[in-house]
Amino acid sequence: MAAHWSEQRERGSALLLRLMRAIALAAGRRVAGLLLWPITLYYYVAAGSGRVALAHFYQALGRRPTGRVLFHHYLTFAHTILDRVYLLARRADAPPLRVQGFEAIQKWLDRGQGCVLLGAHLGSFEAARAAGLRHEGLKMQIIMEERVSRKLNRVLEVLDPDARNTAVGLGGPSALLHVRDTIAAGGLIGIMGDRIAPAERSYTAEFLGRSCLFPLAPLRLAASLRAPVFFFTALYRHSIDGAPCYEVVFHPLAVAAPEGPARRQWLQDLGARYVGCLQRYCRMAPDNWFNFYDFWSTHTLGSLHARAAHESARRGSDRAVDCADFVKRRRA
Amino acid sequence: MADQTEFERELAVLLVTSLNLSLDPQAIVPDVPLFREGLGLDSIDMLEIALAVSKQYGVELRADDPDNQTIFSSLRALAAVIAARRAHS
Numbered sequence: 001m002a003a004h005w006s007e008q009r010e011r012g013s014a015l016l017l018r019l020m021r022a023i024a025l026a027a028g029r030r031v032a033g034l035l036l037w038p039i040t041l042y043y044y045v046a047a048g049s050g051r052v053a054l055a056h057f058y059q060a061l062g063r064r065p066t067g068r069v070l071f072h073h074y075l076t077f078a079h080t081i082l083d084r085v086y087l088l089a090r091r092a093d094a095p096p097l098r099v100q101g102f103e104a105i106q107k108w109l110d111r112g113q114g115c116v117l118l119g120a121h122l123g124s125f126e127a128a129r130a131a132g133l134r135h136e137g138l139k140m141q142i143i144m145e146e147r148v149s150r151k152l153n154r155v156l157e158v159l160d161p162d163a164r165n166t167a168v169g170l171g172g173p174s175a176l177l178h179v180r181d182t183i184a185a186g187g188l189i190g191i192m193g194d195r196i197a198p199a200e201r202s203y204t205a206e207f208l209g210r211s212c213l214f215p216l217a218p219l220r221l222a223a224s225l226r227a228p229v230f231f232f233t234a235l236y237r238h239s240i241d242g243a244p245c246y247e248v249v250f251h252p253l254a255v256a257a258p259e260g261p262a263r264r265q266w267l268q269d270l271g272a273r274y275v276g277c278l279q280r281y282c283r284m285a286p287d288n289w290f291n292f293y294d295f296w297s298t299h300t301l302g303s304l305h306a307r308a309a310h311e312s313a314r315r316g317s318d319r320a321v322d323c324a325d326f327v328k329r330r331r332a
Numbered sequence: 333m334a335d336q337t338e339f340e341r342e343l344a345v346l347l348v349t350s351l352n353l354s355l356d357p358q359a360i361v362p363d364v365p366l367f368r369e370g371l372g373l374d375s376i377d378m379l380e381i382a383l384a385v386s387k388q389y390g391v392e393l394r395a396d397d398p399d400n401q402t403i404f405s406s407l408r409a410l411a412a413v414i415a416a417r418r419a420h421s
Contacts, residue, residue, distance in 0.1 A: 173404050176379045177395035217376060224379045263352070 004198070004298060004307055010151055017155040024085045029093040032085075036078045044074045050292035057295065060208040061286055069287075076287040079244065080124040080236050081152070087130045088159035095243070097131050097234070101250035105188070108228055109138065114183035116222040117232040118253060120194035120278050123288040127234035127246035132188060139187030141179065176221070183225045190232065193218040193274055194291065196299055198307035203268070205275035208282065213299040214275060219267050223257035229270060231277040235285040247285075251277055336362055340411045347407070350384035351377050362408040370406070378404050385410075391417045 020039075024032040044051070054073060055065035063069065086094035108115050119125060125142055132140040179189055193214065196202055202213040222229045231251040239245050254270045257263055282289055297303055336344060336358065344357035347366075351373070364370045367378070381404070382393040391414050393403065403413045 173375060173378050173400040174395050174397070176375050177382060177393065177400070180379060180382070181395055217374070220376045221379070224376055224383065226383075261352075 004293065008293065010149060014151050014155060017152060020082075021085055021155055021159075024082055025089065025091075029082070029086060029095075032082055033079070036075060036082060040071070040075045040078045043078070044071050047074070047292070049294075053292060053294040054289075057208075057289055057291075058286065060210065060296070061283060063286065073287045073289075076236055077290055080126070080288075080290075083124065083236075083246075084126040084156055085159065087124075087126050088156055090160070094130070095127075095236075096245045097127055097134075097248050098245055099131050099134075099248045099250075101230075101252075102131070102248075104252050105230060105250055106135075109135075109186055109188075112186045114185065114187050114189070114225075114227050116183070116225055116227050116229045117188055117190040117250070118193045118218060118222065118229055118274055119190055119232045120192055121290045122194075122278065122281060123233045123235040123285070123290075124246060125190065125192075125234065127236075128190070128232050128248055131234065131246075131248040139182055139185055140190065141182050141187065142190035143179070143192070179221075180225060183227050189225065189227075191218040191221060194278065196304065198304050200304070202299075202301075202304075203271045205271055207275055207296075208279055210296050212275075212296055213301065213304065214271065216267070216271075219270050219274070222254075222270065223263060223267060226256045228252070228256055229254040231274060233281050233288075235281065235288045237285060249281065253277065336360070336407075337411070339415055340407055343411050343414065344407060346384055346388055347381060350380055360407050362411070363406050365406055366404060366410070381410075385414060389414055389418055 020032075020035075023035065051070055054070055058065035058069060083095060085091075105115050117128075119128065129140060129142060132138055182189055196213055196215040201216040203216050203219070204211055205214055206212070207214075229252075231253050232249065234246045234248040237245055237247050253273045254266065257266050340362050341358065344360045347353070347360070348355055348357045360371065366373050368374075373381075386392050393400070397403065399413075402409055404410060
């Protein structure tokens, strides 16, 4: 079994990351960008199962996963990480952001209505956040899985201490009440809707031609917040002259959730639209897909079931959760 | 039948309707944990409960309340907090 995303170890030492940060700031984007080639080559070679998983992704798109394509993919990922330095430090050498579709959100914000942004591990959330920060006084929080990229985030936080306040984890009952307050104050909440944890409740959708499970929690959270929902992504692209830029896209998915039994249909429609959008932008910029694990084989009931059992056995707890049962048990 | 007080029964009905649970409100044992291994609710359900409670009773459950962990621990704890705060306002 290839490592589930939550079990993958974060590579690279904090010292090296700090060194890279210093070089990035001192030498500028162009020179640091050259250093990305040998670094990417190292990660590319060391990746192993991640590379195989990526090849599956390209096959699902109907593209041949040549070594060149896969290496370029890793290089794109490296660029988005390097750019976080410039975006957080608000440096002029950060690639320009081309924002599309924010007007629809602005209309809600002008009325004091907060919105939910549903994203994925596609493109750079940092560039999307930077696009939000352009709007003075706009409150924006991105909900993050705290366990991943902890080292990297700590090294980058230094550049913009406020960034820490815009990324919240979901531990404990208070966290979501904070999220509710952000929406009530007319702010934006960003959630990732693609990665699924073992034993998590899910819905099924067709993703790039294959049936796939997606987590229900982000959709339920959007429903509970009673706010309009938008898809968002910030794709690392190149403009016609070859200069890199971020295409930041906001796309309406749903109006605020209704009360009562109509909620179920609302959730179903939202899930279908979200996955449809995800698919569309995956096709548009496949090299921005940053889920380096086998998406389809991980996102099946059997696999998640096995993982849940494995995890509870490892923890020595008797709380083995029956995943299939978990999905069916409520609101069936 | 679980040993619920009158207010706990009322609150149990509110939980079941607002969360759309396929469960008899009277079957909720007042001191069994609402979350995870107890009733199997999660933090998003909690958010929905907070909303229903504020609508129904005008009691605002705040993000910076240090007692949040206890407040949401069981039907009994939740009922006690709502009753106390209603009396104060």
